[in-house]
Amino acid sequence: MKPASFKYACPTSVQEAVGLLQHFGDDAKVLAGGQSLVPMMNGRLAQPDVLIDINQIAELRVLEVNGGLRIGAGVRQRTALESPDVQRVVPVIAEALRHVGHVGIRARGTVGGSIAHADPAAELPTIMLALDATMTVTGAGGQRTVPAEEFFRGVFTTAVEYDELLTGVHVAVPGPASRSAFVEVSRRRGDFALVGAAVSLELIDGAARRVRIALSGVADRPVLAHRAQEFLEGRDPHDPVVREEAGRLAAADLDPASDIHAPGSYRKKVSAVLVKRALSNAVNGE
Amino acid sequence: MSTVSENLQPVVEDEITIEVTINGSPRSGRAEPRLLLADFLRQQLGLTGTHLGCEHGVCGACTVLIDGEPVRSCLMFAIQARGADITTVEGLDDDGELHPVQQAFHAKHGLQCGFCTPGMVLTCKALLDHNPTPSEPEIRDFLSGNICRCTGYVGIVESVKEAAAAGRGVSPAAPASTTTER
Numbered sequence: 001m002k003p004a005s006f007k008y009a010c011p012t013s014v015q016e017a018v019g020l021l022q023h024f025g026d027d028a029k030v031l032a033g034g035q036s037l038v039p040m041m042n043g044r045l046a047q048p049d050v051l052i053d054i055n056q057i058a059e060l061r062v063l064e065v066n067g068g069l070r071i072g073a074g075v076r077q078r079t080a081l082e083s084p085d086v087q088r089v090v091p092v093i094a095e096a097l098r099h100v101g102h103v104g105i106r107a108r109g110t111v112g113g114s115i116a117h118a119d120p121a122a123e124l125p126t127i128m129l130a131l132d133a134t135m136t137v138t139g140a141g142g143q144r145t146v147p148a149e150e151f152f153r154g155v156f157t158t159a160v161e162y163d164e165l166l167t168g169v170h171v172a173v174p175g176p177a178s179r180s181a182f183v184e185v186s187r188r189r190g191d192f193a194l195v196g197a198a199v200s201l202e203l204i205d206g207a208a209r210r211v212r213i214a215l216s217g218v219a220d221r222p223v224l225a226h227r228a229q230e231f232l233e234g235r236d237p238h239d240p241v242v243r244e245e246a247g248r249l250a251a252a253d254l255d256p257a258s259d260i261h262a263p264g265s266y267r268k269k270v271s272a273v274l275v276k277r278a279l280s281n282a283v284n285g286e
Numbered sequence: 287m288s289t290v291s292e293n294l295q296p297v298v299e300d301e302i303t304i305e306v307t308i309n310g311s312p313r314s315g316r317a318e319p320r321l322l323l324a325d326f327l328r329q330q331l332g333l334t335g336t337h338l339g340c341e342h343g344v345c346g347a348c349t350v351l352i353d354g355e356p357v358r359s360c361l362m363f364a365i366q367a368r369g370a371d372i373t374t375v376e377g378l379d380d381d382g383e384l385h386p387v388q389q390a391f392h393a394k395h396g397l398q399c400g401f402c403t404p405g406m407v408l409t410c411k412a413l414l415d416h417n418p419t420p421s422e423p424e425i426r427d428f429l430s431g432n433i434c435r436c437t438g439y440v441g442i443v444e445s446v447k448e449a450a451a452a453g454r455g456v457s458p459a460a461p462a463s464t465t466t467e468r
């Protein structure tokens with residue numbers, strides 16, 4: 001359980017990091033918090049020739065509210081969780097972060113690392129999909145933005161090219177009518193979720209609008225529950241019968257894989273329950 | 287060291303000298319980039335109090351404090367710790383007198399084989415530094431990343447409560463509410 005040899009670079013700006021990525025191409029890997037990459041390197045599931053450590057890049061650690069919440073890719077998960085800005089403006093992100101690993105993991109793990117790693121069971125990609133977040137990706141040619149729906153491409157696969165860096169994530173400031181919640185089921189505290197559900201909607205005269213429901217752990221990436229979303233549009237989510245039907249529709253199209261942690265049939269069942277629960281938490285408070 | 291191009295940071299390939307502050311004293315040792323911080327502490331500096339259980343981030347045995355934060359030293363390279371302020375279990379006692387958290391583990395049977403203990407004790411210290419009066423759910427949440435195969439955790443949770451009470455100058459037998467305020 002020791003990593004293979006590699007060369008190490010520690011740039012102090014995004015520009016330098018991108019230059020290094022360009023230079024080394026596919027042989028290089030970005031090292032952020034290391035909480036997913038280093039376990040893989042220790043077990044030699046990953047053997048990059050070059051590591052580009054982005055921990056010394058101050059510009060990646062900016063967290064600001066400025067026409068939206070912007071979290072730099074290098075912001076630690078713990079910093080984001082404890083940020084008064086996050087708790088005030090988009091508290092559901094903190095709700096999701098509370099489920100990410102443990103204190104010692106969040107002390108090093110970064111917001112950008114979790115999103116770039118794109119584990120299908122991870123909390124942050126799921127909440128970002130529900131919030132319709134936009135990722136900022138920087139390469140030699142400059143910056144581009146990618147909406148969450150196009151960002152996650154499969155297991156551990158995103159729209160970030162090998163010579164690009166995820167530099168930040170942007171979430172619109174929710175209006176007063178916004179309601180949201182994040183819930184999950186995991187084997188033990190801090191484990192990756194078996195299934196997670198994130199809900200975001202607007203409540204206008206008792207009717208749900210702009211509903212987004214994202215699920216983790218049920219496919220090769222976080223997915224939106226399109227049929228449940230459409231069903232809820234204009235309906236009253238305070239009504240348990242409406243929530244029941246939304247849960248049923250959300251689970252109906254899923255075909256989750258079985259693994260050592262749980263059979264697919266269980267994950268499917270739990271998806272319906274979690275969508276109901278998330279809707280209830282979102283509109284009734286916890 | 288080699289340089290990729292004029293304006294790029296040097297790329298480290300071979301062993302370099304790593305300087306850190308450990309338990310308040312400056313220390314240095316040699317490390318190639320792939321040397322994990324845990325192995326640096328144990329092999330280069332002889333600080334074998336930091337234990338390695340799983341070597342992939344799951345058990346918490348290798349926890350050390352970096353700038354006061356609990357961090358898994360098996361998931362960090364020594365080269366990343368240059369200039370860091372590190373606390374290991376060796377740094378907890380005060381001239382041979384055990385730290386209150388260690389005393390509490392002793393008093394409340396917070397350990398059996400002792401393998402998980404350095405990581406547990408340091409994580410507890412970080413908790414109490416951060417939150418001197420944690421509730422039981424807060425204690426269990428904070429310690430959720432540290433696995434113990436012996437105790438069943440009951441003694442560990444009791445130890446943290448004891449250490450918290452000791453920190454308040456209160457005997458845990460007497461709840462805080464019964465003490466008179468001055």
Ligand SMILES: Cc1cc2nc3c(=O)[nH]c(=O)nc-3n(C[C@H](O)[C@H](O)[C@H](O)COP(=O)(O)OP(=O)(O)OC[C@H]3O[C@@H](n4cnc5c(N)ncnc54)[C@H](O)[C@@H]3O)c2cc1C
Nearest residue numbers: 030032033034035036037101109110113114116122166343
């Ligand atoms: C015991 C344990 C429990 C965990 N539990 C959970 C959990 O419950 N939920 C959860 O979501 N996660 C969990 N994690 C993973 C943790 O959240 C990681 O921190 C996260 O997945 C990766 O973030 P990182 O900053 O550590 O990235 P790293 O491990 O450094 O990198 C991960 C991958 O992303 C790439 N990358 C990182 N940053 C960027 C960037 N800015 N641009 C481009 N590519 C980048 C790296 O090259 C690498 O391929 C757990 C980890 C452990 C060890």
Ligand code: FES
Nearest residue numbers: 339340341346360
């Ligand atoms: S040895 Fe580091 S977490 Fe297990």
Ligand code: FES
Nearest residue numbers: 398399434435436
């Ligand atoms: S005391 Fe043996 S593992 Fe915890």
